[in-house]
Amino acid sequence: MNKVVGSAIEAIADVPDGATIMMGGFGLCGIPEHLIAAVRERGLKDLVVISNNAGVDDFGIGRLLQTRQVKKMISSYVGENRLFEELLLSGELDVELIPQGTLAERLRAGGAGIPAFYTATGVGTQVAEGKEVRQFDGRRYVLERWLRADFAFVKAWRGDRGGNLLYRRTARNFNPMMATAAKVTIAEVEELVEPGALDPDEVHTPGIYVDRILQGPGYEKRIEQRTTRTGGAR
Numbered sequence: 001m002n003k004v005v006g007s008a009i010e011a012i013a014d015v016p017d018g019a020t021i022m023m024g025g026f027g028l029c030g031i032p033e034h035l036i037a038a039v040r041e042r043g044l045k046d047l048v049v050i051s052n053n054a055g056v057d058d059f060g061i062g063r064l065l066q067t068r069q070v071k072k073m074i075s076s077y078v079g080e081n082r083l084f085e086e087l088l089l090s091g092e093l094d095v096e097l098i099p100q101g102t103l104a105e106r107l108r109a110g111g112a113g114i115p116a117f118y119t120a121t122g123v124g125t126q127v128a129e130g131k132e133v134r135q136f137d138g139r140r141y142v143l144e145r146w147l148r149a150d151f152a153f154v155k156a157w158r159g160d161r162g163g164n165l166l167y168r169r170t171a172r173n174f175n176p177m178m179a180t181a182a183k184v185t186i187a188e189v190e191e192l193v194e195p196g197a198l199d200p201d202e203v204h205t206p207g208i209y210v211d212r213i214l215q216g217p218g219y220e221k222r223i224e225q226r227t228t229r230t231g232g233a234r
Helices: 032-043 064-068 082-089 100-112 175-178
Strands: 019-022 047-050 072-075 094-097 116-119 133-136 141-146 149-160 182-193 212-215
Touching: 019 032, 032 064, 032 116, 032 149, 032 182, 064 082, 100 116, 133 182, 149 175, 175 182
Parallel strands: 019 047, 019 149, 047 072, 072 094, 149 182, 182 212
Antiparallel strands: 116 141, 133 141
């Protein structure tokens, strides 16, 4: 089955205003750059975005915050985005902050068909407010619900025309889980290959989870905080 589409704009043609969209990646690594740019170009609004990070001021999801296209962010770490802070404090952006491990497990549960689970993370804090807390073996646990979405935008290193995906290193964070937890999964890849070119033992996301795939024309791969060392190598 050939799931290839010609462009990011074509890939998101049926994404409506108000959609809930998972956007993969960790920091600025492995983010669906071209799909995010297509959302901005189309001018979609009132979006609910589920992503570990919120991008930076002028890149990634930060570009959608600039244009006020995001209504709510469900995230774990947002410390690199000053605009995000301004929108949150002004009340222009609804935000649900989730401990990173809990976010990962809620995504995994969504893909596995597990509607809820108990975790010790967040018990006794604001994270647990309004949620059921139960005791197991003398320890308290808070009930957390799965996360599901209308669309998942993921970015992989290599993919074939059937949608099988291989992620590279840090990009494997969050992308594979999100690919399983949405009604429609759209993947963009750096390298598009023919079926059979990927070693089945190396496939991270089987094509059955992917509805559309496109090859990106190029990636910026920005670094959030560049750290360098002065002097010679040790």
